[in-house]
Amino acid sequence: MATIDETRDAARNLNGVGRRPAVELRDATVVYPGGNVGLDGASVAIERGEFAFLVGPTGCGKSTFIRLLLREIDPSRGSVLIAGRDIGALPRKRIPKLRRNIGVVFQDYKLLPNRTVYDNVAYSLQVIGESRSSIRSKVPQILRMVGLSTKLNDYPDELSGGEQQRVSLARAFVNQPPLLLADEPTGNLDPETSLGIMQLIYRINRAGTTVIVATHDSQMVDRMRRRVIEMSEGRVVRDERGGMYGRRHHT
Amino acid sequence: MRPLFFLREALRALRRNAAPSLAAFATILITALVLGVFIPVVKAATAKTNEVRNKIELEVYINDDASRAEVDELGNMIREIRHVESIEFIGKAEALRILRKRLGDKSGITEDLPGNPLPRSYRIKLDDPQNVDVVKSGLQPVGSDGKPRYISPAISDVKDREDQTEKILSATSTIKIILASLAGLLGLASILLVANTIRLSIFARRREVEVMRLVGATNWFIRWPFVIEGLLVGFAAGLVAVVLLWVVKVTVIDDWSDRFALIAGPDTVDFGVLVLVLLVAATAVSALGSGITLRRFLRV
DSSP states (O other): OHHHHHHHHHHHHHTTSSSSOSEEEEEEEEEOTTSOEEEEEEEEEEOTTOEEEEEOSTTSSHHHHHHHHTTSSOOSEEEEEETTEEGGGSOGGGHHHHHHTEEEEETTOOOOTTSOHHHHHHHHHHHTTOOHHHHHHHHHHHHHHTTOTTOTTOOGGGSOHHHHHHHHHHHHHTTOOSEEEEESTTTTSOHHHHHHHHHHHHHHHHTTOEEEEEOOOHHHHHHHOOEEEEEETTEEEEEETTOOSSSTTOO | OOHHHHHHHHHHHHHHSHHHHHHHHHHHHHHHHHHHHHHHHHHHHHHHHHHHHTTOEEEEEEOTTOOHHHHHHHHHHHHHSTTEEEEEEEOHHHHHHHHHHHHGGGGGGGGGSSSOOOOOEEEEEESSGGGHHHHHHHHSOBOTTSSBOOSSTTEEEEEOOHHHHHHHHHHHHHHHHHHHHHHHHHHHHHHHHHHHHHHHHHHTTHHHHHHHHHTTOOHHHHHHHHHHHHHHHHHHHHHHHHHHHHHHIIIIIHHHHTTOTTTTOTTSOOHHHHHHHHHHHHHHHHHHHHHHHHHHHHOO
């Protein structure tokens, strides 16, 4: 029973009750089977309510960073803390609970192809055992927020890329997780659509959610002027607030 | 756990993604049909083989000068030998009647016999034909002088139609071994075929499983719809197979069985039992197969 309470506490802390960073990597090293190094002693802390960009070339460790936070993989050295708790210590059975408190958005949307827009968003509420009536009120509301209230009954393959990413954002945010991770959310989208998606993510951040966006969209990063964490070969090589995508543009 | 929710999820998957389920359905249907034909055939063949084997028996001929009391005592002694299932006494008149029947048309020649030269005998049925030698040595144990001696002076001879016995024993064992290995191979092939089809159908949906895990679904939350889907597909395939078998039984087999004794053999599997076995096996294999195959995609 204690572990359930701990999980709940962790969630509450993410919402800003505690004083610990929302996310912290301590000397995290990931070596994939086969010898590829995903992260090489990376240490970084992201505060509650912060909006941070993870930038760097392909293979620099951005996706490994995200996968560590979801505990898809375990660090071979060091530790990963969410709301001050080492998630490596979570028993396997608790991992679904951890993921319910983290919204995720991917470059390839990862929608369920056999479900309508409505059902895709409803699924993340069904997973946590939400009642039908609560689902019926929450889902249309969030879909209105992302501007898809007319496409409730469309299937993912009937939508444009931007629309699919909006559905994916709606799914990530519908149960108001304290932490939102986005891995190249605009990687497949044109600049204008990307801007719309980024504005949505920004809105979610302003509502109090900690947001981490891995991207190599330099225009977007330069425009937003948020915290930038630059990675290279698995290490954090630059970390500045209100930064630009590239070091050279910095004044 | 909410059974209705999981049932709806399973039905949705069947409706929206029918192709892999259809492949599993067809595989299970065909396997069940083959088994449904093969099981009764094996059963009937085994029954027939056993029937032939049970014809193996021993005959103990009795001296004509043995008294009635001696003959009765011999009967009791034979009954006490291990592996003797039952014995039957055949008197002189009975023996003559059997001989006449065997000779058929030519039975006229027995009319010329002076009296009845045929001996009385005991016919011994064995619990297992394999034990024929054990019983023989029970009737004729080796005495202290090293020579075999009959257990009673009333015995004149013991016969087992040796050559025939040997042939029947070796032929029927071969048939039994062949049938057993055929049944084993067919069973193995069925399981591999069904397992492989299920694996493919779930592999086609592994991305879906990955997404479900990422939004925090527990393993059983993901697994139940798959298990229920497997249950429905397996049951439907088993049901169709049973209906087809029943149609064939009514239109073809029942018609034939009036003419062919083998099919009507009393030891053929009861149709009701067969139906039950096929339905339960199809449903269980399909549901368990789905649940177990999913494990691979639920790790991490």
